[in-house]
Amino acid sequence: xxxxxxxxxxxxxxxxxxxxxxxxxxxxxxxxxxxxxxxxxxxxxxxxxxxxxxxxxxxxxxxxxxxxxxxxxxxxxxxxxxxxxxxxxxxxxxxxxxxxxxxxxxxxxxxxxxxxxxxxxxxxxxxxxxxxxxxxxxxxxxxxxxxxxxxxxxxxxxx
Amino acid sequence: xxxxxxxxxxxxxxxxxxxxxxxxxxxxxxxxxxxxxxxxxxxxxxxxxxxxxxxxxxxxxxxxxxxxxxxxxxxxxxxxxxxxxxxxxxxxxxxxxxxxxxxxxxxxxxxxxxxxxxxxxxxxxxxxxxxxxxxxxxxxxxxxxxxxxxxxxxxxxxxxxxxxxxxxxxxxxxxxxxxxxxxxxxxxxxxxxxxxxxxxxxxxxxxxxxxxxxxxxxxxxxxxxxxxxxxxxxxxxxxxxxxxxxxxxxxxxxxxxxxxxxxxxxxxxxxxxxxxxxxxxxxxxxxxxxxxxxxxxxxxxxxxxxxxxxxxxxxxxxxxxxxxxxxxxxxxxxxxxxxxxxxxxxxxxxxxxxxxxxxxxxxxxxxxxxxxxxxxxxxxxxxxxxxxxxxxxxxxxxxxxxxxxxxxxxxxxxxxxxxxxxxxxxxxxxxxxxxxxxxxxxx
Numbered sequence: 001x002x003x004x005x006x007x008x009x010x011x012x013x014x015x016x017x018x019x020x021x022x023x024x025x026x027x028x029x030x031x032x033x034x035x036x037x038x039x040x041x042x043x044x045x046x047x048x049x050x051x052x053x054x055x056x057x058x059x060x061x062x063x064x065x066x067x068x069x070x071x072x073x074x075x076x077x078x079x080x081x082x083x084x085x086x087x088x089x090x091x092x093x094x095x096x097x098x099x100x101x102x103x104x105x106x107x108x109x110x111x112x113x114x115x116x117x118x119x120x121x122x123x124x125x126x127x128x129x130x131x132x133x134x135x136x137x138x139x140x141x142x143x144x145x146x147x148x149x150x151x152x153x154x155x156x157x158x159x
Numbered sequence: 160x161x162x163x164x165x166x167x168x169x170x171x172x173x174x175x176x177x178x179x180x181x182x183x184x185x186x187x188x189x190x191x192x193x194x195x196x197x198x199x200x201x202x203x204x205x206x207x208x209x210x211x212x213x214x215x216x217x218x219x220x221x222x223x224x225x226x227x228x229x230x231x232x233x234x235x236x237x238x239x240x241x242x243x244x245x246x247x248x249x250x251x252x253x254x255x256x257x258x259x260x261x262x263x264x265x266x267x268x269x270x271x272x273x274x275x276x277x278x279x280x281x282x283x284x285x286x287x288x289x290x291x292x293x294x295x296x297x298x299x300x301x302x303x304x305x306x307x308x309x310x311x312x313x314x315x316x317x318x319x320x321x322x323x324x325x326x327x328x329x330x331x332x333x334x335x336x337x338x339x340x341x342x343x344x345x346x347x348x349x350x351x352x353x354x355x356x357x358x359x360x361x362x363x364x365x366x367x368x369x370x371x372x373x374x375x376x377x378x379x380x381x382x383x384x385x386x387x388x389x390x391x392x393x394x395x396x397x398x399x400x401x402x403x404x405x406x407x408x409x410x411x412x413x414x415x416x417x418x419x420x421x422x423x424x425x426x427x428x429x430x431x432x433x434x435x436x437x438x439x440x441x442x443x444x445x446x447x448x449x450x451x452x453x454x455x456x457x458x459x460x461x462x463x464x465x466x467x468x469x470x471x472x473x474x475x476x477x478x479x480x481x482x483x484x485x486x487x488x489x490x491x492x493x494x495x496x497x498x499x500x501x502x503x504x505x506x507x508x509x510x511x512x513x514x515x516x517x518x519x520x521x522x523x524x525x526x527x528x529x530x531x532x533x534x535x536x537x538x539x540x541x542x543x544x545x546x547x548x549x550x551x552x553x554x555x556x557x558x559x560x561x562x563x564x565x566x567x568x569x570x571x572x573x574x575x576x577x578x579x580x581x582x583x584x585x586x587x588x589x590x591x592x593x594x595x596x597x598x599x600x601x602x
Contacts, residue, residue, distance in 0.1 A: 018320075018322045019362075020236070020362045020364075021343060021344070021362055023343060023344035023345070024342060024343050024344045024362075025344065026344030026345075027324070027325065027326070027327055027341065027344060028324070028325070030327070031286075031325060031327070052344075058345075061345070061346060062344055062345055062346055065329070065346035065347065065513075066326075066327035066328055066329050066346075066347075067327075067328050067329070068286060068327040068328040069327065082287075085503075085506075086248040086249070086456075086503070086507055087248050087249055087415070087452065087456055087489055087500070087503050087504065087507070088248065088249045088414040088415055088420075088489050090499075090503045091415045091416055091489065091491055091495065092415070092416075123287070124246070124248070124330065124507055124510055124511060125246060125247070125248035125249065125250070125507070126287045127245055127246070127250060127251040127253075127254045127285070127287060127288065128251060128254075129248075129249050129250070129251050129412060129414035129415075129420065129487070129489070130251060130412070130413075130414060130420040130421055130422060131420070132414060132415075132420065136287055136289075138289065139286060139287060139288070139289025139290075139292070140289050140290055141287075141290070
C-alpha cells in the first residue's frame with residue numbers, strides 16, 4: 001500500500017518535462033507531498049526516490065536541508081503560522097508577538113496547538129517589512145499584526 | 160530638480176491592473192516587439208552593456224558584462240535563472256514588483272533570454288512569496304495563451320519557456336550557485352568558483368542568474384533607451400578606475416523605526432538621510448535615529464552621523480559598510496540597544512549559514528552565543544575583541560569560505576563594535592554592577 005496516491009504521483013510526474021534532470025523535481029515533489037499530507041513520511045521519501053530514479057538518501061538529504069519540511073513524527077497542523085523575527089519586524093515587536101502567540105497556544109516555536117489546528121514557527125525575514133510586525137499564514141503574508149489583532153487572528157485560524 | 164516620475168513602480172503607484180490586457184494597453188510588450196523586430200540578441204546585450212546597468216540583487220555586477228561571459232556560439236541549451244529568492248532581511252522590493260506588476264518582470268525576463276539565447280528560464284521564487292507565485296503563474300499562463308511564450312514568440316524564430324520553481328525557506332538560495340544547486344534538487348550548498356555559472360551553471364550548462372529588479376530595468380532600457388537610463392544616477396568616480404557608476408532608477412526599501420515604512424523608486428544616489436526624512440516620514444515617535452542598515456543587514460551598519468552618505472554602489476563603502484546591497488534601509492532609533500540589534504543580526508546568520516564551510520557554520524554560531532551572553536548581561540570586554548576577530552576571519556574576502564554569506568555575517572558585527580564601542584563597553588560594565596535580569600528587558 002503506497003503513501004502517495006495516484007493523484008499525487010501524477011502531480012509530481014507532471015513536473016518532470018520541465019527539467020533536464022529528474023532530480024530537479026525533488027523540491028516540487030516534497031512540496032506536493034507535504035501540502036497533501038502535512039508532513040513527508042519516510043515511505044513517501046522512498047516513493048519519491050523511486051519516481052525520480054534517485055536514492056532515498058538523496059531525497060532525504062535535500063529534504064533535511066530545508067527547514068520547511070516535516071517528518072511523520074512532527075506533522076503540521078491545519079494552518080502554519082510563521083511569525084517574523086528578523087530585524088525590521090524585531091524592531092517593531094516581532095519577538096514579543098511570537099511570545100504572545102506561543103503563550104496563547106501553549107506551544108514552543110515549532111509546536112502545534114493541542115487541537116491540531118495551528119503550528120507556530122518563527123520565521124527569518126519574510127519580506128513584508130513595510131508592515132512589521134508581519135506573519136505568514138501558510139504562504140500568505142499578513143501585515144501590521146499588532147498585539148491587539150492576535151486573538152482575532154488565532155480565532156480565524158482555528159475555524 | 161523636477162519631481163522624479165517612477166518608472167518601475169509607475170503602474171503600481173496607480174494601482175493599475177496587473178493583467179496582460181491592461182499591461183499591453185499601457186505600452187507593455189512594446190519593448191519586446193521592438194527587440195524582436197529591430198534588434199539582434201547581440202544588440203540587446205550591447206544596449207544593456209552601454210546602459211551601465213548593474214545587478215540589483217546585491218553584488219552590483221554589470222549585467223551586460225555578465226551576459227558576455229557566456230561562451231560564444233554555444234550549441235545550447237543555455238539557461239536563465241531568475242533569482243527571486245529575495246531573502247535579505249529588510250528587503251521587499253522584488254516582492255512588490257512580482258505581486259503588483261508581474262508582466263513588467265516577465266517582459267524583462269523574455270528580453271534577457273532573447274539577448275542571452277536562453278530557451279528556458281527558471282524563476283526561483285522563495286516559498287514565502289505565495290501570493291507572488293500565484294500572480295506570476297497566472298501571468299505566465301496568459302503569455303502562453305497569447306503567443307508571448309512557447310514556440311515562435313510573436314511569429315519569430317524565438318522560443319522560450321518560463322517555469323516557476325519554489326524554494327523551501329533557505330536564505331542561501333539567494334547565492335547564485337546555491338540557487339542552482341537547489342534548483343537541481345540538492346541541498347543549496349554554493350559551488351566553488353570558477354567555473355562561474357556563465358560557463359558551467361544549472362545542469363552543467365552555461366547559465367545566467369539575474370535578479371528581478373535587474374530584469375525589470377532591462378525592459379525599460381530597451382523601451383526608453385540607453386540615454387534615458389544614463390540620464391539619472393551617479394557617473395563613475397574619475398579617480399576610481401574600478402567604479403562602474405550607478406546609473407538608473409533604484410527601488411529603495413525603508414523599514415524599522417520610521418513613520419512611513421515603504422518601498423520607493425528614486426534615481427540612484429539619494430542620501431540615507433533624505434530617504435528617511437523625505438520618503439520614510441522621519442524617525443517615529445519624534446525620536447532621533449541611532450543608526451541604520453543601508454542595504455540589508457549583511458551590508459553593515461551606519462551611524463546617524465553617517466546618514467549623509469549617498470546610497471549608490473560606491474557610497475556605503477566610503478563609511479566602512481560592505482556596499483549598497485539591496486538598498487533596503489532599516490532605521491533603529493536612539494532608544495534601541497545596539498546589543499539587541501547585534502543579537503538579532505547574529506541570530507539570523509547563525510540560523511541561515513548553510514553549514515558547508517566550517518568558519519561560517521561555527522563562526523556564526525559562536526557570534527550568536529557571544530551576543531546572547533552580552534545581552535544577558537554576562538558579557539566580558541574581551542568578547543568584543545573575539546567578535547571582531549571572528550568577523551574579520553570568516554568570508555570569501557579573507558578566503559576562508561566558498562561564498563559571501565560569511566562576509567555578510569561578519570560585516571555588521573564588525574561595524575557594530577567599531578562604530579558603537581562605547582555603548583557596548585558601557586553595557587558590559589553596567590551589567591557587571593547591577594541586577595542582571597533588569598537589563599534583559601524581559602526578552
